[in-house]
Amino acid sequence: AQSVAQPEDQVNVAEGNPLTVKCTYSVSGNPYLFWYVQYPNRGLQFLLKYITGDNLVKGSYGFEAEFNKSQTSFHLKKPSALVSDSALYFCAVRDPYGGSQGNLIFGKGTKLSVKP
Amino acid sequence: DTGVSQNPRHKITKRGQNVTFRCDPISEHNRLYWYRQTLGQGPEFLTYFQNEAQLEKSRLLSDRFSAERPKGSFSTLEIQRTEQGDSAMYLCASSIGLAGGNQANTQYFGPGTRLTVL
Numbered sequence: 001a002q003s004v005a006q007p008e009d010q011v012n013v014a015e016g017n018p019l020t021v022k023c024t025y026s027v028s029g030n031p032y033l034f035w036y037v038q039y040p041n042r043g044l045q046f047l048l049k050y051i052t053g054d055n056l057v058k059g060s061y062g063f064e065a066e067f068n069k070s071q072t073s074f075h076l077k078k079p080s081a082l083v084s085d086s087a088l089y090f091c092a093v094r095d096p097y098g099g100s101q102g103n104l105i106f107g108k109g110t111k112l113s114v115k116p
Numbered sequence: 117d118t119g120v121s122q123n124p125r126h127k128i129t130k131r132g133q134n135v136t137f138r139c140d141p142i143s144e145h146n147r148l149y150w151y152r153q154t155l156g157q158g159p160e161f162l163t164y165f166q167n168e169a170q171l172e173k174s175r176l177l178s179d180r181f182s183a184e185r186p187k188g189s190f191s192t193l194e195i196q197r198t199e200q201g202d203s204a205m206y207l208c209a210s211s212i213g214l215a216g217g218n219q220a221n222t223q224y225f226g227p228g229t230r231l232t233v234l
Contacts (some may be wrong), residue, residue: 004158021120032220036225041230042227042228043120043122043207043225043226043228044159044209044225045222045225046222046224046225049222054166084117089161090158092158101152103149103161103164103172103174104159104161106158106159106160107141107158108157109156109157109158109159110158
């Protein structure tokens with residue numbers, strides 16, 4: 001069965017420091033992986049995705065993520081955190097061979113708090 | 117703005133009442149998805165349309181739930197005889213998709229409808 005794990009409920013970072021939000025996945029084949037961000041009382045905003053190719057994916061707002069097949073991970077990173085990055089971050093996976101035609105499987109989310 | 121829109125943004129209802137939500141996807145997107153998000157959880161898939169055809173339903177979608185996309189454009193999600201456990205954020209997303217095509221296409225989400233059942 002497909003699944004996503006975000007092992008940290010909350011990550012605290014000082015502004016200007018690098019940040020990492022962790023994600024691991026489990027799928028039967030090669031995964032499609034996504035990161036979304038959610039601000040309070042808002043929908044999800046797409047940040048980036050990995051489909052194939054270069055393991056380092058660059059996305060919106062200076063975020064990037066590294067796909068690691070051997071560790072089945074897709075951690076989200078940013079070299080220098082901003083207070084405005086404080087939000088809820090969701091990792092999601094899509095199994096192209098899972099038989100399902102549409103849905104993403106989401107993790108429980110990680111709350112990122114960036115302090116000035 | 118040509119993003120996904122949802123109405124209403126908030127709905128408060130009494131247990132046992134019926135509610136209907138609307139989603140307008142991005143205009144050129146032929147795939148439309150409904151998800152439900154409860155507090156402290158990630159979104160959970162409910163159902164999916166390719167144009168007007170409802171191609172997949174989650175086990176979460178009990179027979180009190182029904183979704184339509186009559187002309188392949190906007191979609192409605194109706195909940196009959198609401199229960200307190202239905203209280204959640206209902207999210208709609210859309211994506212471009214060819215029949216049998218690239219399932220990696222990005223899903224773009226609307227702002228959601230927050231349902232509170234008293």
